[in-house]
Amino acid sequence: KKRTKAVSELFQSYHPYTHKLGQMEDVLVTEISHDQQYYVGHNKSYNQVLVPMYEDLMGKFVRVKIIETGKHFMKGELLEEHSERQPDVPLPLKKGQVSGVTFIVPTKKPSIAIFHHRNILRFLGSGLV
Known part of the structure; x- marks a missing residue:
């Protein structure tokens, strides 16, 4: 039990994206989240970034500011000066x-x-x- 508790505490203390808070990221929007509340995009390191679903952004690059992080995700808000652009395909x-x-x-x-x-x-x- 003691070892399990120590490993659990270590796991709970691990926050891989905290340093990204407030940073600007270019994100390619590729899918819709399982809960249908967000677009899912990926930055240049292929980290998942959740983007609000109030525009038609599927398949486009957008610029976001990271406003929230979790153990397995980042949430971004669209920047006012964001420019939607298609990938160079x-x-x-x-x-x-x-x-x-x-x-x-x-x-x-x-x-x-x-x-x-x-x-x-x-x-x-x-x-x-």
Whole structure:
């Protein structure tokens, strides 16, 4: 019992996010909390930050101030000057559209190591694959 009490007290004393109180964080909002009261986002260290659900923020980056911390979470309030922005993910290409990206294909023959997308299409169309 004595050891269990000591371990329990140690666990209760552990507050990993207290130092974050008052700090500003950029958060990517990715889901809704289990209790449906908050958006759940993650900062650059992938720590969970709960964000109020009064705007359509899903899938956007927002700037928040950490106002509360717990053992497994942080709560943030949106800053007035927060700017919602989408992650830098390119839009998907239309069906059949070629990206124009130059591919580097590892090979033992350096003379054919770099293919432009048109060469790849010619190569694929020749039946050599």
